[in-house]
Amino acid sequence: MAPFNEDTIKNIFCEVLGLPAQNVTDTLAYNSCEQWDSLKHLQIVAMFEESFGIEIDMDDIIAMETYGKVKEILHKYLT
Amino acid sequence: MITCHLVDGKFEKQSCTDFDGIVTSINRNREVLTALPVDAIIKILDGLGKRVLKNPEINTVPGVSFISLWLRRENLDKICQINYSDKRYIDGFGKTGQNFLMMAQPRGIVCQWIAANMPTLGFFSVVQAILSKNGSIVKMPEEYVPLISSILRELPAISVEYEGKTYSGKTILDAIALVSFEGRTQETSEQFSLAADCRIIFGGSEAVRIISRLPCRDHCETVIFGPKYSFAVFDREFIASEGFRKSLDLVAKDVAVFNQMACSSPHVLFLEKSRYSVETIASWLKESFEKMPPVLRHQPISSGMSARIINARAEYQLADGRNCIAPQDLGWTILMNQEPCLEEPVQGKCIFLKEIGSADEVIPLVNHKIQAISIGILDPVKRESFARQATYRGADRIVIPGTIHDFTLPWDGIMTLNRLVRWVILKHS
Amino acid sequence: MMPCAEDDRSHSSRLRDILLSKEPYSESDAHKCETLMPILREQLKGARENNPQIDHFLTRQGIIVDDLQNLEEVPFMPVQMFKRFDLRTCPEQAIAKILQSSGTTGGTPSRIPLDKSTAMNQIRALKTILADYLGKNRKIFLVIDHEGINSPSMAFSARTAGVRGLSIYAKKTFYLLKEENGKLVLNLPVIRDVMEKYSQDDVYAFGFTYIIWTTFYEQVKKEGLRFSFKNFTLFHGGGWKKMQDLAVSKDEFSASIAAIFGAQPENILDFYGMAEQTGIIFVDCKEGHKHVPAFSQVIIRDPYTLQPCPPGKPGLIEVMSVLADSYYDQAVLTEDLGVLVGVDDCPCGRKGRYFRFVSRVEKAEVRGCGDTFRE
Numbered sequence: 001m002a003p004f005n006e007d008t009i010k011n012i013f014c015e016v017l018g019l020p021a022q023n024v025t026d027t028l029a030y031n032s033c034e035q036w037d038s039l040k041h042l043q044i045v046a047m048f049e050e051s052f053g054i055e056i057d058m059d060d061i062i063a064m065e066t067y068g069k070v071k072e073i074l075h076k077y078l079t
Numbered sequence: 080m081i082t083c084h085l086v087d088g089k090f091e092k093q094s095c096t097d098f099d100g101i102v103t104s105i106n107r108n109r110e111v112l113t114a115l116p117v118d119a120i121i122k123i124l125d126g127l128g129k130r131v132l133k134n135p136e137i138n139t140v141p142g143v144s145f146i147s148l149w150l151r152r153e154n155l156d157k158i159c160q161i162n163y164s165d166k167r168y169i170d171g172f173g174k175t176g177q178n179f180l181m182m183a184q185p186r187g188i189v190c191q192w193i194a195a196n197m198p199t200l201g202f203f204s205v206v207q208a209i210l211s212k213n214g215s216i217v218k219m220p221e222e223y224v225p226l227i228s229s230i231l232r233e234l235p236a237i238s239v240e241y242e243g244k245t246y247s248g249k250t251i252l253d254a255i256a257l258v259s260f261e262g263r264t265q266e267t268s269e270q271f272s273l274a275a276d277c278r279i280i281f282g283g284s285e286a287v288r289i290i291s292r293l294p295c296r297d298h299c300e301t302v303i304f305g306p307k308y309s310f311a312v313f314d315r316e317f318i319a320s321e322g323f324r325k326s327l328d329l330v331a332k333d334v335a336v337f338n339q340m341a342c343s344s345p346h347v348l349f350l351e352k353s354r355y356s357v358e359t360i361a362s363w364l365k366e367s368f369e370k371m372p373p374v375l376r377h378q379p380i381s382s383g384m385s386a387r388i389i390n391a392r393a394e395y396q397l398a399d400g401r402n403c404i405a406p407q408d409l410g411w412t413i414l415m416n417q418e419p420c421l422e423e424p425v426q427g428k429c430i431f432l433k434e435i436g437s438a439d440e441v442i443p444l445v446n447h448k449i450q451a452i453s454i455g456i457l458d459p460v461k462r463e464s465f466a467r468q469a470t471y472r473g474a475d476r477i478v479i480p481g482t483i484h485d486f487t488l489p490w491d492g493i494m495t496l497n498r499l500v501r502w503v504i505l506k507h508s
Numbered sequence: 509m510m511p512c513a514e515d516d517r518s519h520s521s522r523l524r525d526i527l528l529s530k531e532p533y534s535e536s537d538a539h540k541c542e543t544l545m546p547i548l549r550e551q552l553k554g555a556r557e558n559n560p561q562i563d564h565f566l567t568r569q570g571i572i573v574d575d576l577q578n579l580e581e582v583p584f585m586p587v588q589m590f591k592r593f594d595l596r597t598c599p600e601q602a603i604a605k606i607l608q609s610s611g612t613t614g615g616t617p618s619r620i621p622l623d624k625s626t627a628m629n630q631i632r633a634l635k636t637i638l639a640d641y642l643g644k645n646r647k648i649f650l651v652i653d654h655e656g657i658n659s660p661s662m663a664f665s666a667r668t669a670g671v672r673g674l675s676i677y678a679k680k681t682f683y684l685l686k687e688e689n690g691k692l693v694l695n696l697p698v699i700r701d702v703m704e705k706y707s708q709d710d711v712y713a714f715g716f717t718y719i720i721w722t723t724f725y726e727q728v729k730k731e732g733l734r735f736s737f738k739n740f741t742l743f744h745g746g747g748w749k750k751m752q753d754l755a756v757s758k759d760e761f762s763a764s765i766a767a768i769f770g771a772q773p774e775n776i777l778d779f780y781g782m783a784e785q786t787g788i789i790f791v792d793c794k795e796g797h798k799h800v801p802a803f804s805q806v807i808i809r810d811p812y813t814l815q816p817c818p819p820g821k822p823g824l825i826e827v828m829s830v831l832a833d834s835y836y837d838q839a840v841l842t843e844d845l846g847v848l849v850g851v852d853d854c855p856c857g858r859k860g861r862y863f864r865f866v867s868r869v870e871k872a873e874v875r876g877c878g879d880t881f882r883e
Binding site for chain 2: 037038039041042043046055057058061
């Protein structure tokens with residue numbers, strides 16, 4: 001398991017969604033961000049799991065509705 | 080004439096006149112599948128779910144992200160858990176607390192009839208046969224073969240380590256055959272049915288009736304996922320609650336997925352009389368439809384469906400005591416009347432809104448044709464009472480908005496995996 | 509100052525009289541909007557006043573009649589509504605008769621309320637259309653059907669409507685089939701009589717495509733009969749669903765039928781029309797294009813967006829007419845698919861739009877595992 005690293009998380013977001021880093025803020029939300037669809041969501045999850053060597057629960061996958069929430073949930077796995 | 084698209088792990092289109100060769104191949108290969116530990120099978124399928132996300136040929140197809148989520152180890156574990164009570168029973172004899180050991184043996188060859196309304200249906204059907212270590216011969220509409228094939232094609236490249244051994248996805252693939260043939264040819268249909276140790280039938284009422292009457296072997300088990308109807312009901316407290324507006328987005332999504340052609344698609348939304356008029360709620364639902372992503376908002380429809388929608392709209396615009404809200408195109412339609420009854424499906428995102436005095440008024444409308452009821456009822460006592468009465472009368476699933484199509488077992492009242500195995504015992508000596 | 513309604517209505521009927529007295533294919537399509545819209549607006553106002561359900565229909569679509577500028581904006585009535593609603597647009601006491609048309613496939617009949625002036629307009633309209641294809645003089649009229657379909661005891665069907673409509677050009681009428689034990693057979697005495705007496709005359713005939721092919725043509729071939737007239741034109745329509753099932757093409761049909769009448773295939777004219785819109789038939793020209801007369805318009809609508817389709821793109825056929833003051837006939841959306849071929853430039857010289865019929869809408873049942881709620 002790799003340690004919690006916000007840069008890694010943000011890089012994955014920027015890469016999958018094709019967004020510049022300054023657009024990825026805590027309020028960035030699945031419901032309002034056009035690029036963030038269900039497929040991208042699962043691709044992001046898959047990359048987290050690969051990069052950090054973890055397996056994320058389904059309930060947590062569904063709860064990852066904003067970037068802020070994503071960090072909070074990953075923090076739980078990585079500490 | 081039978082067209083075989085996949086057998087023995089090879090994706091080659093070939094014609095045959097009977098199923099003998101396919102049956103021999105599946106019977107040989109399913110024995111190898113049976114030797115795979117269920118945890119290895121789950122690991123392979125979990126790997127498949129991750130691979131489909133990366134394949135640009137498949138990952139843009141609607142429904143593929145759901146497949147990927149559904150194939151996650153955690154979900155497959157839960158499916159086995161609820162079907163077998165303990166997944167170790169599928170790998171060998173296990174203790175029961177009685178004076179015998181028990182095991183779940185696969186039934187053998189599962190012949191599957193896939194309906195022409197949901198491209199990914201065939202895939203879910205096959206995975207259930209795999210999780211019960213059965214061989215599959217799947218009859219599906221030719222137009223779905225490319226999608227299902229491109230998912231299954233990923234299997235041989237997956238290998239997993241489990242308890243020191245390596246297992247390949249190829250073992251799973253080898254136990255699956257994909258075929259298509261004209262369902263109206265009696266002889267071929269009979270041959271297919273007679274090849275089965277177990278039949279799974281998906282389809283409308285005519286198809287189900289005809290197929291289930293085909294001759295089959297005495298030991299053959301038949302699992303039917305027949306035609307069904309779904310709807311939604313919200314009570315007064317729920318409509319007054321904070322989450323109500325958001326739940327209308329979810330209702331719109333439930334209506335839109337599969338363009339209202341699935342058995343789990345809701346056709347009517349009953350609303351308990353509340354502080355908002357039906358017209359007000361309809362105007363909010365309109366916003367929900369309008370802001371849907373284009374793939375859901377605009378979906379191809381047949382000209383027959385187009386005529387049905389046009390006629391339904393005009394009828395509701397002409398008649399007294401009825402009303403209709405709709406855009407210029409046929410993307411969605413809200414039809415309103417006061418009659419406390421269910422309505423024949425129009426499909427193509429036509430939802431009927433009806434105001435009722437109390438949620439309980441819909442209970443007498445429930446019969447065995449009802450699959451899912453999406454409820455907005457907050458009080459836990461009221462929820463459970465509603466659910467108990469509605470399911471007693473025939474409904475299979477009481478769900479919440481936004482989850483009506485979530486494919487969880489039991490489905491249609493059926494624990495599929497459990498039906499695909501025989502429970503065998505070994506007495507203690 | 510707004511003119512009063514009475515004046516307007518007589519004004520619009522004067523406009524319509526002008527349209528009906530002109531040659532039906534002499535005006536270019538660009539004039540249609542200007543000539544038809546004033547009449548249609550007045551008819552919609554009348555509809556609104558006289559029928560509360562049509563008032564709902566317009567109100568619920570947010571229609572303000574005076575704001576309607578283009579033909580495409582006139583709300584269309586799906587043809588099925590004729591079965592389910594009273595679509596009268598005039599005072600009840602003005603209705604002279606109600607046609608009940610069961611169409612070709614049977615089932616619940618359409619109800620078509622007619623007042624005297626509407627019935628007269630329909631006759632005048634048909635006459636101008638037929639004159640364009642047949643010339644000025646009335647002719648011998650052969651009906652490829654049995655006389656019983658015209659009897660008042662029979663329900664008014666699409667077959668009846670066709671015979672009655674086309675007979676306005678007849679000098680004399682003969683029915684070439686008769687009914688025997690519930691089956692249609694050749695009426696041989698009449699056929700021989702016609703063959704003997706009228707071989708030097710101008711003759712026109714009418715029949716349903718499917719009946720002509722499966723009954724008349726089959727039996728004539730068997731009997732080895734062959735007709736010969738000075739001039740012969742056949743109008744046939746309807747039953748294309750059944751013809752498609754038989755896999756008979758329009759060309760094959762025309763060639764075979766022309767041969768037995770000793771005529772040229774281009775005189776075998778397919779037409780498209782609906783009982784709900786008696787008075788207007790869209791007849792093939794020699795190029796095989798169906799033409800739209802001056803008092804009518806055809807719009808092809810995309811089956812999903814419902815927007816008008818450009819030439820070449822198939823869609824649902826909407827037929828418009830200014831003939832009826834007594835029922836909602838101004839814009840009727842059919843359950844047929846057609847394709848606009850062109851505008852004003854058909855090699856036959858007729859102006860206006862021309863189109864082709866493609867097929868009936870497939871009446872697919874509700875598909876998939878979603879189904880009726882009934883057990």
